[in-house]
Structures are given as C-alpha cells and as structure tokens.
C-alpha cells in the first residue's frame with residue numbers, strides 16, 4: 001500500500017473518512033474501485049458490485065451467511081475488509097454457481113429439501129464445497145462439526161447434512177467414473193485409481 005492510493009471524503013456527519021483504491025478479481029473479472037477503508041467485503045460485493053448472493057446475517061462472524069472465497073480460502077465477508085482483498089481473487093456464490101462448480105451440491109440440496117427461505121443456502125453451499133475439497137470421506141459427525149459455523153433458522157440441519165452426504169457419495173462415484181474413463185482412453189490402467197474431490201464439479 002502506498003499513500004498515493006489513499007484519499008478522504010466527508011461522511012454524512014461531517015467526519016472525514018479514509019478511502020483507498022483497490023484492484024482485485026471477482027469471479028474471474030478484474031475490478032478496480034475506490035472504497036472506504038472501513039467497508040466490509042460483503043458490503044462491497046453487495047452494494048458496489050450488485051452481487052447479493054452473499055448475505056448479511058449476524059455481522060459478527062457467527063452465522064456464515066456472508067461466506068465467500070478469497071484466494072481459495074473460505075472467509076467471513078462480514079469480518080473481512082474490502083481493502084484486505086486488494087490484489088486477491090474473490091469467488092462468490094454467483095461465480096461458482098454460474099460455472100457449474102456447485103451443480104452436484106445444488107442438486108442434492110434440491111432433492112433433500114435442504115432449504116426453505118434460502119437465506120443461509122449460499123453460505124451453506126460454499127462451506128460444503130470447502131468440506132468436500134478438504135475431506136474425501138467425512139463421517140456424518142464430521143460433516144455436522146464442519147458445518148457448525150453455518151446457521152439455518154428454518155430448515156433444520158438434518159436435511160442439509162443428508163444433502164451433503166448425497167453430494168459426497170455422487171462426487172466419489174463421478175470421480176471413479178472419470179478415473180475409469182481416462183484409463184480406457186489411455187489404454188493403460190490408472191496408477192492411482194483415485195480422483196480428488198476438487199477435480200469434479202461439486
């Protein structure tokens with residue numbers, strides 16, 4: 001950061017507020033904006049870029065509704081400042097959904113009725129995706145523990161955990177099928193016989 005990227009502006013109360021110009025990538029698109037240094041990432045995404053899929057619930061890092069991915073890491077958008085995303089790659093529910101990367105999870109959520117109002121669902125899907133990339137065979141208890149930072153106020157957790165178990169099962173089956181396919185194509189047996197969860201669309 002250099003002084004040249006900073007600026008100031010007066011708030012409605014007359015207080016001087018510091019601003020900063022940031023450059024980042026959001027869902028694969030280069031973005032450059034001047035933001036208040038105190039603005040949270042989720043507010044920036046929603047208010048400046050119109051990406052309203054990331055929701056604001058508790059605003060205290062508790063409910064997980066504001067979850068987004070920054071440089072591959074799941075973060076709370078309400079605890080991350082927009083200026084902290086300077087130079088980084090941000091992925092939101094819109095980008096991951098449009099690219100089909102959540103298709104297996106979304107289908108499983110639909111089949112298990114794992115949502116009602118849908119307020120928590122974007123955060124649930126991003127957290128479940130992170131779980132599937134990290135752990136190949138989590139038990140039901142481990143899934144519950146991993147998802148415990150995401151609150152749902154209307155569906156209940158049974159259906160959500162059922163949906164994630166289904167998505168994991170399908171993802172593994174698809175991985176096995178992909179592995180068989182490449183073995184046939186190369187006319188040689190697969191040496192590892194495994195495909196990581198991150199290699200298939202979740």
Ligand code: FES
Pocket residue numbers: 055056057058059060061062063064065066067076077078079
């Ligand atoms: S709004 Fe960020 S964790 Fe609840």
Ligand code: FES
Pocket residue numbers: 114115116117118119120121151152153154155
């Ligand atoms: S579906 Fe309504 S809060 Fe989870």
